[in-house]
Amino acid sequence: MRFVIALMRHETNTFSPIPTxxxxxxxxxxxxxxxxxxxxxxxxxxxxxxxxxxxxxxRAQGDEFVMPLMANAVPSGVVTREAFESMSATIIEAVRAGCDAVMLDLHGAMVAEGLADAEGELLARIRAAAPGIPIAVSLDFHANFSAALVDNATVIAGYRTYPHxxxxxxxxxxxxxxxxxxRGEARPVMLWRTLPMxxxxxxxxxxEQPMKDIMDRAIAAERDGEVLNVSVFGGFPLADIPHTGLTxxxxxxxxxxxxxxxxxxLLDELCAAAWARRADxxxxxxxMEVSIARARAAQAGPVILVDHGDNCGAGGPTDEMTVLGEVLRQGLEDVVAGPYWDPAAVAILVAAGVGNTVTVDVGGKTDTPALGLKGKPLRLTGRVRCVTDGSYQVTGPMFTGMQLSLGRTAVxxxxxxxVVVCEQPQEPFDTGVFTHAGIDLSRRKYVLIKSRQHFRAGFEPIAKEIVLVAGPGVCSSDYSQFPFRNLRRPIYPLDEHTSMHAA
Incomplete structure (x- = not known):
């Protein structure tokens, strides 16, 4: 048999100012x-x-495949229509050339210009090009669901972990x-529900709870043969579209x-369990100031400070400097911080040269109009410790083996x-963002990074303590800051008196 395999992944924060x-x-x-x-x-x-x-x-079956596309982007703002059309056309051309089935490595939370569910649109186009073609889809734990996404797939499975x-x-x-x-051994039927959460x-x-035993139940049901597959998706909440929610x-x-x-x-059981815990x-x-003061009292490091309001893993630019400014103001010592996205600052540091002292405005180059946030650079004076090409291979458990690059990077x-400054944003789910520059994290008291959960894959094993810091940014957990207009309403917790069966 002949298969078409493609990877097209993007998590779209519709409030992010970073174009895609x-x-x-x-x-x-x-x-x-x-x-x-x-x-x-x-x-x-x-x-x-x-x-x-x-x-x-x-390969194990002795069959053949073509892989027309690997397209993977750091989470950011809405995908341009031109990009979506180019990627989808590449995949559909391969399908039209002839195949027995399609297997897609997608995210599930891509929003393109004019397309609230870009992956659903891709699947509909594949179906139109090859009616009846079997399609298997792998989705991120943070996928949001529309009918088009489900109706045009044969089987969907989602990540069960976060970090992934x-x-x-x-x-x-x-x-x-x-x-x-x-092989005719099964006829997949997909049953699904998105809760207004x-x-x-x-x-x-x-x-951890509240999701842990819900996911454990799903894993057991699949393992024990109750169903072919079952997945629970936390959803991506920073997408202002009608499909957002827990699925x-x-x-x-x-x-x-x-x-x-x-x-x-099983669907009813899992949905009821999630809804009953909606407040959790x-x-x-x-x-933020309280969290940093609490970290300052720590006796031993490394203490991982996690600035989760400006995380490029959820669409942030990673150039918001408020948390680093507060860390310096409170006098925390022996800190490594970053990576901060600022190509202009990198150029200045590279030009200054290793070993030389320079004063530079770092970060704060990006405004976020959707939230009314203005960029505020942080002026720093220091010695350029090193300059790298920013390339490293992931050695931790998340996306193991993948080759990544921060672009030119200066310390x-x-x-x-x-302070680590880079040309390309990258969430630090792997310690390579620092170790590639010769930084020994085990010898540092504090490590300040921008992440939410993915950092745990690479950094939790070395952490003596983890402190979450609610810095400002487009990834804030304060949903009252976001001007949602397109969500299905009512939805919890924006609308407290929401019913589980809300439209």
């Missing part, structure tokens, strides 16, 4: 553009990605069910009436505090 053109889909590529054909397959091979699982399973360390396994789960369908991303992780999706076997009924009961999915905010030593 085609060139942004170069994560994992050194070309400044998406990868195509054999280059795409080589870049994915051996990585913790769903696409790698698809390829491995096809089971991406390969998610691809394998989706592919195994697709192969069973192709805006969960907080700091309360979503299946590692449960069950894949039952339509060949067995009792299994379909069991799938429907709200994250209580602590003032500025500001009185013992090391």
């Amino acid at each position: 053109p085609l060139s942004a889909f170069s994560r994992g590529s050194s070309t400044g553009a998406p990868l195509y054909g054999d280059d795409a397959a080589r870049a994915c091979q051996g990585t913790n990605s769903a696409a790698a699982a698809f390829m491995d399973l096809v 360390v089971d991406v390969y396994e998610t691809g394998a789960r989706a592919a195994r069910t697709l192969m069973a369908a192709l 805006l969960t907080h991303m700091l309360r979503q992780t299946p590692r 449960v999706l069950v894949v039952a076997d339509g060949n067995q009436a009792d299994r379909t009924s069991a799938g429907a009961r 999915f709200v994250f209580p905010l602590e003032p 500025l030593d500001v009185g013992g505090t090391l």
Whole structure:
């Protein structure tokens, strides 16, 4: 058999001021553009990605595949229509050339200009080009769902972890069910429901309650054969679209009436459990100054300070400097901070040269009109400690093996505090953002990063303590700051008297 395998991933923060053109889909590529054909397959091979699982399973069966596209972008603002049209056309052209099935490594929260559900549109176009073609889809835990997304897929499976360390396994789960369908051993039927809940991303992780035993129940149901697949999606709450919310999706076997009924009961059970805990999915905010003062009292490091209001992993520019400014004001010592996105500052530091002292305005180059935030640079004086090309390979458990780049990167030593400044934004889910520049994190008292949960993959093992810091930014957990206009209403917690069955 012949398969089309493609990777197209983007998590769209519709409030983010950072545009997302085609060139942004170069994560994992050194070309400044998406990868195509054999280059795409080589870049994915051996990585913790769903696409790698698809390829491995096809090869193990002795079948063949083509991989027309690997397009992966750091979360940011709305994707340009031109970018979406280019990527979708590349995939559809490969499908039209002939195949027995399609396997897609998608995110599930991509919003393009004029398209609230870009992945749903892609699947509808594939169906139009090849009616009846079986389609398996792997989705991020933060996917948002529309009817188009579900109706045009054969099977969907989602990550069960946050940080996302089971991406390969998610691809394998989706592919195994697709192969069973192709062999006539199963007839996948998808049952799903999106609850009117805006969960907080700091309360979503299946590692802890309130999500833990909900996800554990889903895992057990699939493992024990109650259903073919079951996934619980926390959803991406910073998308102002009608599809945002927590979703449960069950894949039952339509060949067995009792299994379909069991799938429907499981769907009801999981949705009821999530709704009953809706208040527990709200994250209580602590003032930034209080969090930093609490960290200052720590006896031993590394203490990981997590600025979660400006995280490029959720669409932030990572150039908001308020938290670093407060860390310096409160006198925390022995700090490494970053990486901060500021190509202009990098150019100044590179020109100054290693070993030289320079004064530079770092960050604050980006305004966020949707939230009424103005960029405020932080003026720093220090010695340029080193300059790198920013390239490193992920060695931690999240997206293991992927080659990433921060672009040119400079480290500025500001009185013992090391500030890492880069040309390309990257969430620090892997310690390589620092270690590639020769920084030994084990010898540092404080590590200040911009993240939410993904940092735990690489940084939790070295942390003596973790302090969450609610800095300002487009990734804030204070939903009252966001001018939502397109959500389905009512929705909890914006509308407290929301019913589970709200339209």
